[in-house]
Amino acid sequence: MPLKLRGVLLALFCLLAACQPQTSENVDKTLSTNVLQAIPSTLKFEQGRYQIYRGDSPYFIKGAGGSSNLPLLAASGGNSVRTWGTDKAQQVLDGAHANGLTVMLGLRIGHERHGFDYDDKAAVAEQKEAVREQILKFKDHPALLVWGIGNEVDLFYTNTNVWYAIEDIASMIKELDPNHLVTTVTAGIDKTKADFIKERVPSIDYLSINIYGGLENLPQHLLDIAYQGAYVVTEWGPTGHWQIAKTDWDVPIEQTSTEKAASYRSRYAAGIAAAPERALGSYAFLWGQKQETTPTWYGVFTEAGEPTEVVDSLQYLWTGQWPEQRAPAITSFRLNGKPAADSVHVNLGQTNEAEVELIQHDEQGLSIRWEILAESTDIKAGGDRESRPQALSGLIVAQQDNKLTFTTPAEPGAYRLFMYATNPANKVANANIPFYVDVTAKN
Structure with a gap:
C-alpha cells in the first residue's frame, strides 16, 4: 500500500475511533x-x-x-x-x-x-x-x-x-x-x-x-x-x-x-x-x-x-438462556445392540450394525457421519501433544438415517466407532464406542 494512502486511512481510522461513544459497554x-x-x-x-x-x-x-x-x-x-x-x-x-x-x-x-x-x-x-x-x-x-x-x-x-x-x-x-x-x-x-x-x-x-x-x-x-x-x-x-x-x-x-x-x-x-x-x-x-x-x-x-x-x-x-438453535442430543448409541459400557467385542470377518437415537430441537433434518479409528497408542500426560490415529477406509457397507452397517477391521485389536450428527445450524452431537476385534468370539 502506498505510504500516502496508508496515512490517509490511518487518519480516517483515528477520526472514527475518536467519535465512538465511550460507554461502559x-x-x-x-x-x-x-x-x-x-x-x-x-x-x-x-x-x-x-x-x-x-x-x-x-x-x-x-x-x-x-x-x-x-x-x-x-x-x-x-x-x-x-x-x-x-x-x-x-x-x-x-x-x-x-x-x-x-x-x-x-x-x-x-x-x-x-x-x-x-x-x-x-x-x-x-x-x-x-x-x-x-x-x-x-x-x-x-x-x-x-x-x-x-x-x-x-x-x-x-x-x-x-x-x-x-x-x-x-x-x-x-x-x-x-x-x-x-x-x-x-x-x-x-x-x-x-x-x-x-x-x-x-x-x-x-x-x-x-x-x-x-x-x-x-x-x-x-x-x-x-x-x-x-x-x-x-x-x-x-x-x-x-x-x-x-x-x-x-x-x-x-x-x-x-x-x-x-x-x-x-x-x-x-x-x-x-x-x-x-x-x-x-x-x-x-x-x-x-x-x-x-x-x-x-x-x-x-x-x-x-x-x-x-x-x-x-x-x-x-x-441463563439457551441459544435459539440448539445442538442435537444423544439418547442412545449402540453397537450390535450393546452400549459402550458392555465392552463390545466383534470377530474377524463379522458384519456389524450401529444405531444412534437423537433428539432434535427443531424440525430440520440431521446429517450423520461415521468414522472408524484404531485405538490411539500415543497417550501422553498433562495434555502433552498426541498424534491422531488415521481413519480406516473401505469398511462401511451401508448407512441409512441413524443406522450404520460395517465390516470388522482386518486386524485384531482395539478400535473406536465415532458418530457425528450435524444439524442445519452446523451444531453437532458426537459419541464413540470402543470395540475389540477378536480372532474368535468373546460374546
Whole structure:
C-alpha cells in the first residue's frame, strides 16, 4: 500500500475511533491497542467475599481455555480466554480486545517430567529472565487480566523447589506490573501442595486449579485442606480419561457429547456457582479441538470447527438462556445392540450394525457421519501433544438415517466407532464406542 494512502486511512481510522461513544459497554473495545493502556485488575476481600475488580467494576470470570472462534465465545456470554503460553500472545490479546474479552496470559515454565531441573540455578535464572521479557512486552495491553505462571508443573513432580522459583517469578511480576493479578495453576489440589503454596508462594493473588471429575466437591475439599482463599478453576469439563470407567481391555469409555454437556452444567453449579465467597470464576476446557486420548474427548468443537452441545450448555451457564438453535442430543448409541459400557467385542470377518437415537430441537433434518479409528497408542500426560490415529477406509457397507452397517477391521485389536450428527445450524452431537476385534468370539 502506498505510504500516502496508508496515512490517509490511518487518519480516517483515528477520526472514527475518536467519535465512538465511550460507554461502559464499549470502553474496552474502543481503547486503541496502538497506544497501549492497561486496565488494572485487583482482588479485594469485602463483605465476607473475594471479588475481582477490572478498573472500578466487579468482574466474574466466564472464561474458556483456548482462542478459537472468539466472536462465538463473546456471543455465548463468555468474557475471558486463557492461554498456556505467549507464543501467539499478541494475536490472542488483540483478538480478545476486539471482541470485548480479557485474557489470562499463560507463562510457560519448565516441567520436571520434561527434564527441567529446579536445582539448576543457572537454568532457573535464565527462565526467570525469559519471563521478564514477556511481562515487559505485554503488560500494558488493555485485554490483559491476569498472569498465569506455569501449568501443572506439579504433575508427577518430586522437586518442591519449583515453588520457590514460582514465587521468585511472581514477586518479580508484582514489581514490573502492579496493574494485573498473578496466579499459578496446579493439577488438582491436595493439602501438601496447598501448604507448599501458602508457605512458599505468598505473592500470588489466588490459586488456579485444573480439575475435571471432582469439581463438584472442590469448595468443601478446599476447606478440608485448610485453604480458605480465593480460587479460579482454570480447566474443567468432561470426566477425565484417567478417571472414567474402562473396557475389559483397559481403554477409557468416553462420555457422549450429551453426557458431557450435563457434566458441565452440574459441575459448574456445585464447584463454582456454589462458592460465591471464594470462587472468582472459571475457564472451561477446551474452547477448541485437540487429540487427547481421542479427537473428541476435551474439545467443545469438532475438528471442522463445529460447536457441540457443550457450547450450548456454557451459554446457558454464562447467560441463563439457551441459544435459539440448539445442538442435537444423544439418547442412545449402540453397537450390535450393546452400549459402550458392555465392552463390545466383534470377530474377524463379522458384519456389524450401529444405531444412534437423537433428539432434535427443531424440525430440520440431521446429517450423520461415521468414522472408524484404531485405538490411539500415543497417550501422553498433562495434555502433552498426541498424534491422531488415521481413519480406516473401505469398511462401511451401508448407512441409512441413524443406522450404520460395517465390516470388522482386518486386524485384531482395539478400535473406536465415532458418530457425528450435524444439524442445519452446523451444531453437532458426537459419541464413540470402543470395540475389540477378536480372532474368535468373546460374546
